[in-house]
Amino acid sequence: MSLRLLRGPFMALILAIAVGLAGRWWWSTRTPAGPTNVVLITLDTLRADRLGAYGYAGASSPHLDALSRAGARFDDAVSSAPITGPAHAGILTGRYPARFGVRDNASTPLPESAVTLAEMLRNNGYDTGGFIGAFVLDRPYGFAQGFQTFDGFTRVDSGSEANAERQGQTVVDAAVAWLTARPADTPFFLWVHLYDPHTPYAPPDPYATTFADRPYDGEVAYTDAQVGRLLEAVRARDGGRSIVMALADHGESLGDHNESDHGVFLYEPVIRIPWIVAGPGVQAGTVIKEQVRSIDLVPTVLRATGLAIPPGLDGVNLSPLLRGEARTAPPMAYAESYYPRLHYGWSELRAVRADGWKVIDAPRPELYNLVEDPGETRNLYETQRPLADRMIAEAVRVDQEFTREFTAGASGDAGRAGGPVQPDEETLRRLRSLGYVGTQAPVLPAGERGPDPKDRIVAQKQFESQMSDAIRDLRERRTASAIEKFRRLTTVNNRSYDLHQFLGEAYQTLGQLPQALGEFEYAALLNSRATAPLLSAAEVHIGMGNLEGARKRRDEAAAIAPGSFDVSVVSGRLLESEGRFEESLAAYEQAVRVNGANPRPRMLLVGVASRLQRYDLAAEQLRALLAMGYQPSRTQFALGRLAHLRGRLDEAAQHYREALRLEPGLAMAAEGLRQTGRD
Numbered sequence: 001m002s003l004r005l006l007r008g009p010f011m012a013l014i015l016a017i018a019v020g021l022a023g024r025w026w027w028s029t030r031t032p033a034g035p036t037n038v039v040l041i042t043l044d045t046l047r048a049d050r051l052g053a054y055g056y057a058g059a060s061s062p063h064l065d066a067l068s069r070a071g072a073r074f075d076d077a078v079s080s081a082p083i084t085g086p087a088h089a090g091i092l093t094g095r096y097p098a099r100f101g102v103r104d105n106a107s108t109p110l111p112e113s114a115v116t117l118a119e120m121l122r123n124n125g126y127d128t129g130g131f132i133g134a135f136v137l138d139r140p141y142g143f144a145q146g147f148q149t150f151d152g153f154t155r156v157d158s159g160s161e162a163n164a165e166r167q168g169q170t171v172v173d174a175a176v177a178w179l180t181a182r183p184a185d186t187p188f189f190l191w192v193h194l195y196d197p198h199t200p201y202a203p204p205d206p207y208a209t210t211f212a213d214r215p216y217d218g219e220v221a222y223t224d225a226q227v228g229r230l231l232e233a234v235r236a237r238d239g240g241r242s243i244v245m246a247l248a249d250h251g252e253s254l255g256d257h258n259e260s261d262h263g264v265f266l267y268e269p270v271i272r273i274p275w276i277v278a279g280p281g282v283q284a285g286t287v288i289k290e291q292v293r294s295i296d297l298v299p300t301v302l303r304a305t306g307l308a309i310p311p312g313l314d315g316v317n318l319s320p321l322l323r324g325e326a327r328t329a330p331p332m333a334y335a336e337s338y339y340p341r342l343h344y345g346w347s348e349l350r351a352v353r354a355d356g357w358k359v360i361d362a363p364r365p366e367l368y369n370l371v372e373d374p375g376e377t378r379n380l381y382e383t384q385r386p387l388a389d390r391m392i393a394e395a396v397r398v399d400q401e402f403t404r405e406f407t408a409g410a411s412g413d414a415g416r417a418g419g420p421v422q423p424d425e426e427t428l429r430r431l432r433s434l435g436y437v438g439t440q441a442p443v444l445p446a447g448e449r450g451p452d453p454k455d456r457i458v459a460q461k462q463f464e465s466q467m468s469d470a471i472r473d474l475r476e477r478r479t480a481s482a483i484e485k486f487r488r489l490t491t492v493n494n495r496s497y498d499l500h501q502f503l504g505e506a507y508q509t510l511g512q513l514p515q516a517l518g519e520f521e522y523a524a525l526l527n528s529r530a531t532a533p534l535l536s537a538a539e540v541h542i543g544m545g546n547l548e549g550a551r552k553r554r555d556e557a558a559a560i561a562p563g564s565f566d567v568s569v570v571s572g573r574l575l576e577s578e579g580r581f582e583e584s585l586a587a588y589e590q591a592v593r594v595n596g597a598n599p600r601p602r603m604l605l606v607g608v609a610s611r612l613q614r615y616d617l618a619a620e621q622l623r624a625l626l627a628m629g630y631q632p633s634r635t636q637f638a639l640g641r642l643a644h645l646r647g648r649l650d651e652a653a654q655h656y657r658e659a660l661r662l663e664p665g666l667a668m669a670a671e672g673l674r675q676t677g678r679d
């Protein structure tokens with residue numbers, strides 16, 4: 001039976017049976033009548049040992065601590081990746097993120113083919129609402145799948161996406177408003193993502209003052225207060241029928257192992273996460289010592305709601321543990337970090353954690369006994385070679401399985417989907433002309449791992465600080481100075497993907513298109529999973545009038561992220577350059593559908609719609625831009641021009657006047673007003 005048929009009265013009946021019984025099937029103790037709601041709270045960058053519930057004396061986390069006392073706490077929970085996007089992909093699908101090719105933030109989106117918890121619950125009659133605090137979890141990256149209401153960013157300009165953040169208060173306000181407005185007679189799934197503990201550590205007052213010397217703890221305290229507000233609203237609405245899961249996506253190094261934040265290493269401060277479960281039938285004060293993984297969340301929630309667990313998940317149902325049972329053989333946990341390879345040209349890292357042991361597969365491998373040495377200070381690799389090598393072989397096998405699975409499912413050439421890409425002759429020529437090829441191969445050859453991240457992390461601090469300095473120059477239009485600084489950094493690490501991407505952007509700003517192209521193509525070689533350098537190269541090709549070159553790069557990007565926001569924008573530009581305006585319009589509309597928060601495709605759409613004399617469409621987009629607060633005086637002027645073109649002189653004059661009110665010196669608006677004869 002198709003899921004479409006499972007709607008309406010028939011669906012309601014099925015639900016009443018399935019969900020009503022579930023309460024009794026699941027945790028054995030008394031369960032309030034009615035269906036089980038699901039509340040998922042993901043706490044970004046929240047290190048387990050910084051919560052009171054996990055033993056931190058300096059904590060100010062009363063709400064999460066109380067939730068833990070009222071329910072169960074997993075004492076040994078681990079993430080699948082040390083960065084937000086991949087870690088959340090694992091939490092929301094119950095599968096390891098690498099199976100989908102999700103190995104970096106804001107890069108390969110979680111594909112449509114992935115089935116998320118929101119989709120599973122939605123297909124079974126749940127109301128679904130998602131509320132997020134970081135742009136890397138917004139619509140363009142696939143995390144809105146299955147949510148009827150998805151509350152992300154309303155305005156993000158190109159170039160600022162990666163760092164865009166919404167404060168916890170804003171996210172929780174929106175979630176509470178949704179909870180309050182929704183009908184009481186259907187079960188709901190609510191996902192709230194709080195990004196605040198992520199860098200920069202800058203909590204609002206009073207937390208800034210109270211925690212002046214411990215700003216990270218201040219962010220945790222602020223986040224906890226927001227959790228408190230949210231839980232209060234849930235309790236007021238749900239009659240005690242919600243299962244609440246609060247967990248971190250990953251932790252934070254806070255200087256341990258020489259890492260300041262997270263993203264490179266797989267040590268415990270980042271991989272071990274807090275995870276608290278409360279709800280009907282969960283025994284108060286339960287502490288579960290067994291190793292569990294955040295990929296176990298989906299099957300556990302499905303079991304709690306009485307729904308079938310689909311085949312093919314990597315995670316397993318943890319409800320026996322919540323009932324107080326133990327497992328004979330808890331499954332191993334796998335985690336990986338591809339960030340160092342994709343961004344710095346260093347080796348990727350893989351970890352396997354099982355039976356109190358943890359191996360890190362690095363060029364210089366590491367083995368730790370987590371029971372005796374939870375701080376991972378004594379590398380036992382040399383003394384325990386057989387065990388370590390068995391665990392490393394398992395890590396490599398798992399990685400290869402994921403990579404193979406993803407590569408087989410990906411459209412386009414296998415090189416882009418999986419391993420390193422080899423430069424063509426033209427690209428090599430361009431790189432040589434920039435002075436790059438000769439001393440060092442541009443990319444790590446297949447099978448070569450590159451430097452061990454732990455050998456580079458200390459020097460990297462200085463590199464990052466110089467990068468930030470150069471990026472600031474670029475953003476503040478000191479472009480020549482930025483280029484000089486970026487070029488100097490290529491002599492320190494020529495395999496930094498971000499460095500070449502920014503350098504390309506700098507050359508592009510100055511109109512030095514061949515140089516820009518060389519940098520973008522170099523960046524594309526360094527990071528075969530990123531669409532940004534391919535699409536930047538395509539835009540430069542368009543600027544140079546080389547539409548064939550543009551099409552080639554656009555196609556390569558489309559093979560990585562078909563239908564994505566960025567691919568749609570560049571497709572629109574390419575089609576527009578080819579004079580295929582109707583198709584160009586459709587591409588921009590697709591981009592607006594994927595991410596209405598970015599003004600760029602709306603502006604491009606206004607241009608093409610005007611050219612096609614689709615004035616209503618153009619006006620609709622301009623009004624949307626106004627509502628987003630995008631360049632109000634210019635947008636008012638454009639609305640005036642549009643009305644003017646249609647012979648609506650009163651309306652035109654009104655917009656011109658508004659434009660002049662907002663920007664008194666705006667000559668084109670004054671001229672427009674004069675032409676209407678209404679000045």
Ligand SMILES: [Zn+2]
Nearest residue numbers: 044045084249
């Ligand atoms: Zn995160």
